[in-house]
Amino acid sequence: MTVTTPAGFRAAGVPAGLKSTGAKDVALVVNDGPRFDSASVFTSNRCKANPILWSQEVVKDGVVRAVVLNSGGANCYTGAEGFQTTHAVAERVADRLGIGAIDVVVCSTGLIGLANPRQNLLDGVDAAYDALSATGGEEAAQAIMTTDSVHKQVVVEGAGWSIGGMAKGAGMLAPQLATMLVVLTTDAVVEAADLDRALRAATRVSFDRLDSDGCMSTNDTVTVMASGASGITPTLDDFTDGLTQACTDLAMQLLKDAEGADHEIAITVVNAASEDDAVEVGRSVARSNLFKAAVFGKDPNWGRVLASMGTTQAAFDPADLDVAMNGVWVCRASTPAEDPAGVDLTPREVSVTIDLKSGDERATVWTNDLTHAYVHENSAYSS
Amino acid sequence: MTVTTPAGFRAAGVPAGLKSTGAKDVALVVNDGPRFDSASVFTSNRCKANPILWSQEVVKDGVVRAVVLNSGGANCYTGAEGFQTTHAVAERVADRLGIGAIDVVVCSTGLIGLANPRQNLLDGVDAAYDALSATGGEEAAQAIMTTDSVHKQVVVEGAGWSIGGMAKGAGMLAPQLATMLVVLTTDAVVEAADLDRALRAATRVSFDRLDSDGCMSTNDTVTVMASGASGITPTLDDFTDGLTQACTDLAMQLLKDAEGADHEIAITVVNAASEDDAVEVGRSVARSNLFKAAVFGKDPNWGRVLASMGTTQAAFDPADLDVAMNGVWVCRASTPAEDPAGVDLTPREVSVTIDLKSGDERATVWTNDLTHAYVHENSAYSS
Known part of the structure; x- marks a missing residue:
């Protein structure tokens, strides 16, 4: 059930002393071929960490032969020295595998603004190389954990091919990705350009x-x-479907492991004029601290849903909006409808449905509630 | 020190049974002239409450003779019935004053999605009219409180003229205004068009x-x-300066009374290419839950400042940013500089200075930290 489930991959996860706990903190995933097609997406944050600056160059030719990842330090805002550390790590992986460093993606996660100890990383690469195995995926998934409470893996089976994946992330999950590392593998034959489209x-x-x-x-x-x-x-359709299934499965695992959350909230916007409108509206609700705190308090506060929607530019009539929570239409035509007392917010899973009555498009955005534990974890954990 | 400090105004605040506590909940501020110039700004939220829909029409001709306000119910998402309640309240004020309803601004605050009891409001208007007094400003300020812990007033003295003001608001303070009612009065002679520019x-x-x-x-x-x-x-310059001073004073009172906050945070962005860029960057930091939780935890986490800035389109070099917290330059050229241990986040007032090195413009955005108490108040209080 790991990145080593598809044929052609080896992986390892080892402790290299980056984490003070002594837990595994360096992971290596190697593609042994025969093909080396790849695709990547990166954070759209303009303030990018050194591993991103390096890896963006690596992936340009559509060839990646290995991904090396470390937890215990993000190597972000560490300047030229930090970039050299990333480069040195890629070179070490390349040396051991007998490939070019320009085919090695580097990922880091953990505290930012602190230099990663270069020698530990290089020793970790050596140890991971020595430990590489066709059953090493699970250990790799463990080595990339930070505040994750569980390691996250997925396998999707196709007709004679498969996709494996691992992910790291808990909280700080935002649009266009966020504090999230994901490695996906497949033994299907997919050209790089198609991989990019599918991803x-x-x-x-x-x-x-x-x-x-x-x-x-x-x-x-x-x-x-x-x-x-x-x-x-x-x-390409079959492969894209499989990859979408794998990414969605991992995304739900990330959602469920968000720091300090009590609820997983799915906000589905229907009858939108465009998919972009549906996403914009869903996102506005997902970002309302007031709405998220209300869900934590088990308060089906649809007024806060409408108030968030009013900040968007999406096509809708503000006086004709319907909102359901867990299937109860508490708001019709922007006025009170069914009794909110009928909405049971005790279960972790919460659904909000918003009818824009402006078209045929739809989208779902996922978020968590805002809890005491979120504040606690993010005020106590320096990152 | 109230809206009745400037000559020509009377005010009152009375209990009308909208608040279950029996506290004052209807306020009336009347301009007795001789001039009736006015200007208003409203929320930019597209989902507007009924009093906004009414008052937007009232203010169009630049003439307002009275403002009637109630707490204990926002009259929002209450449909046509709610609009009729707003209209009836304006008519009752107009009847008592012998003026036209179209010169009466109506403001409401409190729970949303619930109908305001019309008869209570009308009786409240009658009682407020009977209680009108040239010293009634303070009672009016008390009558508009909801979760406010204190009532908020200001006076600015000009050369022979003055400005008085009152405000209601605690938490939910966002750009282009938010859950905030403000009435300002002046006995200066200022034409409506100039009032609008100044406001x-x-x-x-x-x-x-x-x-x-x-x-x-x-x-x-x-x-x-x-x-x-x-x-x-x-x-106009002198008047604008005075009005800016009054509004800034009230804004700081609102900031200090934000629900459950432990810190007031001033984010000042300097050397920006434009004032808009400075505001955009300041706002991005002010909206980072991670940064705000870090301040609550007394953690001078400048990495979260840079990560927020990276989500903006403002002109800057991501590799050359300086950040100071409480005067300590913890980040220079996007890398660690002075020791963050030197930043004392014990006092309530926190300053963040961000140097974009891209121009000569600057702006300050204010926010609060994200605390356990914020989550508590906003999960327990239905609004």
Whole structure:
């Protein structure tokens, strides 16, 4: 059930002393081919960490042969020295594998503004290389955890091919990715250009619609590598469907593990004039601290839903909006309708449905509630 | 020190049974002239409450003779019935004063999605009319409180003229106003068009730069009335300066009374290419839950400042940003500089200075920290 489930991949996760706990903190995922197609998406934050600056160059030719990841330090806002550390790590991986450093994606996560100890990282790469195994995916997934309470993996089976994936992330999940590292593998034969199309389609409706706290990280990376080891070439539609399923599964695992959350909230906007409108409206509600605090308090406060929507430019009539919470239409035509007392917000899963009555498009955005524990974790944890 | 300090105004605040506590909940501020110039700004939220829909029409001709306000119910998302309640209240004020309803601004605040009891409101108007007095400003200020812990007033003295003001608001303070009612009075002679210019200039750098929790209310109104009773016509610059001083004073009172906050945070962006850029960057930081939770935890987390800035389109080099907290330059050229341990976040007042090195413009945006108490109040209080 890991990145090593598809044929052609080896992985490892080892402790390198970056985490003070002594837990695993360096992961390596290697594509042994025969093909080395790849695609990646990165955070859209303009203040990018050094590993992003490096990896953006690596992925340009559509060839990636290995991804090396570390937790215990984000290598962000660490200047030229930090960039050299990233470069040195890629070089070390390349040396051991006998490949070029320009085919090695580097990902880092953890505290920002602190230099990563270079020697620990290089020693960690050596140890990870020595530990590489066709069953090492699970250990790699463990090595990238930070505040995650569980490691996150997925496998999607196609007809003679498969997709494996691992992810790291808890809280700080925002649009266009955020403090999230994802590595996906497949043994299908997929050309780099098609991988790129499939990955963008998959992330657009999964990770990009996760908005845990509106904050956007500096280190987020999603990379997919295709080994072609199955010898099977799925249709692009089939592959995109599988990749979307894998990304959505991982996104839901990230959502459920958001720091300090009590509820997972799915905001579905229907009958929008455009999908963009639906996403904009869903996002505005997902970012309302007042609405999120109300859900924590088990208060089906649809007024805060409408107040958030009013800040958007989406097409709708402010006087003719319907809102349901957990299936109870508490608001019709922007006025009170069914009794909110009928909305049970005890279960973790909450659904909000918003009818814009302006078209045929729809989208779902996911978020969490705003809790005491969120404030506690994010005031106590320096990152 | 109230809206009745300038000559030509009477006011009152009375209990009308809208608040279950029996506290004052209807306020009336009347301009007795000789002039009736006015200007107003309203929430930019598209989902507007009924009093806003009414008052937007009232203010169009630049003449306002009275403002009637109630707490205990926002009359928002209450449909046609709610609009009729607003209209009936304006008519009752007009009847008692012998003026036209179209010169009566109506403001409401409190729970949304619930009908305001019309008879209570009308009885409240009668009682407020009977209680009108040239010293009634303070009682009016008390009658508009909701979760406010103190009532908020200001007086600014000019050369032979003055400005008085009262405000209601605590939390939910966002750009372009939010859950905030403000009435300003002056006995200066100021034509309506000049009042409008002065008010927009004043609110642009005061209320509009307050961003307590990123949420924007449905009922916000700032109205200024000029009686001309002093007979003195100040220069527009002098009057604008005085009005800006009054609005800034009230804005700081609102900031300090934000629900559950432990810190007032002033984010000053300097050397920006434009004032808009400075405001955009300041706002992005003010809206970062992660940054605000860090301040609550007394953690001078400048990495979260840079990560927020990276989400903006403002002109700057992401690799060359300086950040100071309480005067300590913890970040220079986007890398660690002075020791963050030197930043004492124990006092309530926190300053963040961000140097964009891209021009000569600057702006300050104010916000609060994100605390356990914020979550508590906003999960327990239905609004």
